[in-house]
Amino acid sequence: MKADLQQEFVKLYGKEATDTYFSPGRVNLIGEHIDYNGGLVMPCAITFGSYLLISPNNDNVFRFKSLNFSEQAEVPLNADHKKTGEVWYNYPVGVIAHFQNDGKDLQGLDMLFYGDIPIGSGLSSSASIEVVTAFALNDLFNAGYSKLDLVKLSQAVENKFIGVNCGIMDQFAVAFGEKDKALMLNCDTLEYQAVDSNLGDYLLAIINTNKPRKLAESKYNERVQECQTALAALKQELDINYLCDIDSETFDKHKHLITDAVVQGRAKHVVEENDRVKLAAKALSNNNLAEFGRLMYASHQSLRDLYEVSGIELDTVVDYAKTNPNVAGARMTGAGFGGCAIALVKKESFDKFSEEVSAHYTSKIGYAPSVYASLIGNGVGVLNEVVKS
Template sequence: MKNNLHQEFIKIFNKEADNAYFSPGRVNLIGEHIDYNGGLVMPCAITFGTYLLTSPNEDGIFRFRSLNFSEQLDIPLQLNYEKTGENWFNFPIGVIDRFVKDGHPVKGLDMLFYGDIPIGSGLSSSASIEVVTSYALNDLFNSGYSKLDLVKLSKDVENNFIGVNCGIMDQFAVAFGEKNKALMLNCDTLDYEAVDSNLGEYVLAIINTNKPRKLAESKYNERVQECQTALAELQQQLDIKYLCEINSATFEQYKYLITEPVVLKRAKHVIEENDRVKLAAKALAANNLAEFGKLMYASHDSLRDLYEVSGIELDTVAEYSKTNPDVAGARMTGAGFGGCAIALVKGDAFEKFSEEVTEYYTQKIGYAPSVYSSLIGDGVGVLASVLN
């Protein structure tokens, strides 16, 4: 489909597109459930994402069309926009609303969106749409935002226009992603380091469990509260703002302050996972994928046993991966309770891996997962190639 986007634009709008943009999805390679604890995460951009083709119009109207959804909208340029239902076009409208409210002049546009990110898989399709829209508007209307401004604006749209209380990792990863590099990001300060991550003979397998993630939000809030409880108890003796300000050795020394066994488990995961991110950065920079794979498995085990956010579906993928010699490592990625797992799989063995993990998973769970292959790709940018 992505090879025919320009033809589709002409079919829909009876004219050629003038500009094209692409923003990827993302996975988090390691560092789960520590972004709200002042720790380090390690996301990367993937090679799936959102394509946006645009052409200006003289009508002062924004026309939203998608090749993924039948809902469409024509809406005039105005001073205030509101979310309508759960439609996909709320994401770009929220971005336009912010540009207008920030005093940046915009004009009518015909806009065609197409995404090849599996919807609802936890690979950040919403952040991808927000960032590609904000990048395009900034480029087309010379609004003068920096890339970091666009990340913050897109997160604000997600929080205050859409109403989802996400952190900044998703928007940051899809904007700042670099080919063959993982981003070691401090979600508190937004300091980051691009870590060389040449996968060599491996590809990133993304395994969507296809399980609806109904539990994720309530359990997410519960975990945040448990971490705050642990922090408050450690603060009796330690001058810290976040759990991730201490390492595993310091935690061992002061863990007696945490009175509830469940809260102790949550804190142990957070602090050890933060240490794992630092070790993972060293392993990737040294091109030691075997060591990185071991850290992935350790991360999954911790999320299963200490943080208790995985579930039988994600555990089944990790369990199978450990039996396959062509897999260096695997883990759940994202909030958990469904969504996706990732695995480092030898490229020439990917098809076999895909068939075997599907068979193993289907026998155990009762329905099939979806399996995709990706490399580590670039962040948002202009995509002139689809206009040719």
């Protein structure tokens, strides 16, 4: 891959790149829709990601080219950097603007980006581009940021420059990911634990439903509001700041305070999902993939029935997975209403699984999903270091 990209860089810029960096995408293994409720999520880095080849120039410009997109740009070093429409290079431009606003000295760069993350799949291609750019600039110019600084900087770019009000999980996972480890992360405190997650004879199948997620944003905001309503009701008797400050047992004792049945269901999912993350960490640490798989199915059922953020596309994938003896567990991942499901599939059976889930899905939905195989990979780094580790 690196050699192929170097050839492309030479074609485009007439010289070789001096440095190559890689940042992965991510999936959330379990712990869905609880990051804004003070709970735990369990993302991991995947083996797809964003590659960045760089060479300094003496022209005082930043040049942006990509093998995935036709748009390219040449931006003066000291320009007043602003977002331009919806083009891909807004992400690296936003990172550069943040560095310069912090008073960091940069010089002109020729940059080539290439990503093998499916665009729009919910696997965090935007966070991957932000983090690989931030890491590269920090490395090249000795800017002095810690890895956590780069995570916060990348989130700030997404929030303020791009204008997407995302949480910090995506940037954190692609920066701090470790091979064969999941990250049990508290999105509020940013405390985390790297959980041993050796998948053994299994791999992570990522099934992109290829359904546009048109409902996700409006329904997301609706769920946030419903959780706030539930929290306010529970605060009548409980001294808590977040729904995830309590466990399932405490919730059962006080759920009568939430008089709306739908809102009560939303809160039940959040509290129980947070408990499932803790149980999942134990299962993975003990190499108990059967128990982890059971928790994945339970998570999906809760997201489908209590939180109502699934849909026929995601349910079709998970329902098929339950019938396949070579699948340990499956669930939707991400905001829902489309996007991706994940499944733990025996490595030797992946090709057959891919064919069968595609046929089943196509017969029911009318178009095909995209199926990918991944392991749990490393976070951002210099490409040589990523390959060696």
